[in-house]
Amino acid sequence: MKKLPIGISTLSSILNDGCIYVDKTALIHQLVTTSRYHFLSRPRRFGKSLLVDTLKELFEGNELLFQGLAIHPLWDWTKKHPVIHITFNDGVHTDRTQLDTLIIGQLKKNAERLGVKLQEGLISQQFAQLIEDSVEAYSQPAVVLIDEYDKPILDQILDSQRAAELRDGLKNLYSVLKGRDTLLRFVLLTGVSKFSQVSLFSGLNNLNDITLDARYSALCGYTQSELEHHFHDHLKGADMARVRAWYNGYNWLGESVYNPFDILLFVDKGQQFRSYWFETATPSFLLTLLKTGHYYLPQLEYLEVQESSLGSIDIDNIPAEVLLFQTGYLTIHETLQMGNQLGFVLGYPNLEVKLSLTTHLLSYLTPTNSRAPQTSIQIYRLLAKADMDGLRDTFKRFFASIPHDWYRNNSIDQYEGYYASLFYAHMVACGATTIAEDVTATGQIDLTAIVDNKVFIFEFKAIDTEQSSGTALAQIKTKRYADKYRDGRELYLVGIEFSKQTRNIVGFEWEKG
The missing domain is CATH 3.40.1350 (Trna Endonuclease; Chain: A, domain 1)
Incomplete structure (x- = not known):
């Protein structure tokens, strides 16, 4: 059995000599042993899905995949937890009916894998039964991993009515997690943005948001030392100062990191400097927010915000600067002491984002002619x-x-x-x-x-x-x-x-x- 490529994009297979393994399991061990309910926001293509897959294999006790990694001697491999894995990563979510169908399909798929037979009923009832029956079947508390929890809302973010309907559908699912401490060993929700707990998580007050926790700043992405160590042979001859200026700089109060997607394609394309990450999706909803909000573009290089304003958003209140931060187009450059609370200076993380976003905005703010x-x-x-x-x-x-x-x-x-x-x-x-x-x-x-x-x-x-x-x-x-x-x-x-x-x-x- 091949070792799981911990902490990197599955695009690592493009490299000629196979996968490169960046061991993030020391951080994962710290995460799973400190608290139970977690939320992590990171931009798209930062390895969130791979982190979820890694946690699934870990809690299922697939020991062979972790041999030689930092977590191996620290983990009790005799325990096999039932893992409920739900993802909203695929496709575009259009309406509540389609979302409900998708959720029911994923609950049934998990039930079949775990050997549980679900009864017909509401989504909340089926989810609750899946947790309870899987715990009984395995004699171990369950693990719930929800990947890209917010994607259905973001898919319709410019249509507030439809986005609200999708939010209510997700709230119906997530509310099941409340009050089941004795049944749950570990819970992680990942996504791009953070919507307010009042509007989406319905009383899940013990959710530990690790987005701006310096200890986990490098949980997804490559640090400078990881890049130089693991990619040394693939980056021979590269102008490393320029590589850093183009692709490093994403920061969540800890060590800054590179986007894995950029680095893997930079290597695969013969060290050509291109906007690999940015070109995977044009942020049309962000362009609209910036245009309608009359933002002064030079200010995006140095934007002061309060810590509280970066905490969460809601469908009816989406400041463009907050969404720019959450989606990775701005990052933290400096921490400020603003009276009794913290503030941050936001700016572009690197040249890729600065050049690409500004060029798109230029075209968007002017007519074709x-x-x-x-x-x-x-x-x-x-x-x-x-x-x-x-x-x-x-x-x-x-x-x-x-x-x-x-x-x-x-x-x-x-x-x-x-x-x-x-x-x-x-x-x-x-x-x-x-x-x-x-x-x-x-x-x-x-x-x-x-x-x-x-x-x-x-x-x-x-x-x-x-x-x-x-x-x-x-x-x-x-x-x-x-x-x-x-x-x-x-x-x-x-x-x-x-x-x-x-x-x-x-x-x-x-x-x-």
Whole structure:
């Protein structure tokens, strides 16, 4: 029997010499011996399903799979627990009827595997019977593993009525876990987001949320040391600093990790830097939330939030920044002490997410005829040549290409940050190194962009008139923003003023620093 590939994606089979085993069982042992009911949120393709599969094999006592791993000498292999494994990972969940059919099918499948015959009845009755009868059959408390517990809701998140119906169906299932302590040895629910206990878990107050528990930050994903040790032969010749910048950085208050999906495909594709994780699913619901919420895109690089706001969401209250964090598009960069509670600074985890999400947002925030992708390519060439007049003309043509009807239909003419957001998005999408709200000793630069040995310092102003006031460039000079970058590189100071009347650039002043 082959050893179970602990803690990695099943995509490990793509590697030429077979599976690579990253042993996470020391963390698993700590988890299963400290408390009983657990919840873990991680983004998609982070190995949650493999973690669930590992726990299933462990509690079923399949000792051969764990020989040579950290947990082997610590585990009582004589105990065989009945494991109830429910997953919502497959398919798109459309309505309550389809969801109920799926749940009943999975309960029956588990019953058949465990040697239990279910009676006809409500889902809650069948689930309760499955737990009780399997405990009696095995003479051991049961283990319940529910993978992607929230996927039915997320599948319909933009349709609040349908999402609420699906939530009620799931609540009907999860409520069975309440008050069965003597029958349950271990419970784990995994998912992407965390919905409030009041709306979904119906009194399951002893659920231990380990999402932001530093001890389990590396439970899913690869740490830097794991990557360098286990993938040493496969990463020969790779620019490791660039690998880290592209794919590392996901953090849940402990050690940061790589997404396994990215690393395995990076190796398989001959060390080509691509957005492997991001391209597996376009986050259309997130794009809609960001657009309707009028978010200032540069702020996503440095977003301060309270700890309590990251705890849970509900169907009728979904702040985009919280969902961005839970789904992996933002991560924790810094912990803050905010009075009597903690706060966090959120930002992009790595270059893959920053480039990909910003590029998608750029296309989403502009009509097709604006040709945003082609404009971004042109912008990089202009920055590389420091062609400031060409840069000005390119942006003016871009904003002029957005029809006034499109502004009215999207109500963005009331949104001052829209212009600067699109400018920022182009700078990121073109491949320049960008720093939004770049901190200096005298204030914050709106945007710093770096291409080769050239540093561009931008200040934005949105004005009500059609005449430039010159205040943007004056602020850069008065506050001596350029001093931070006087290290031998070429410096360009650029003040840009957007007119809310003309919906275009009316002031573009620059000088060499």
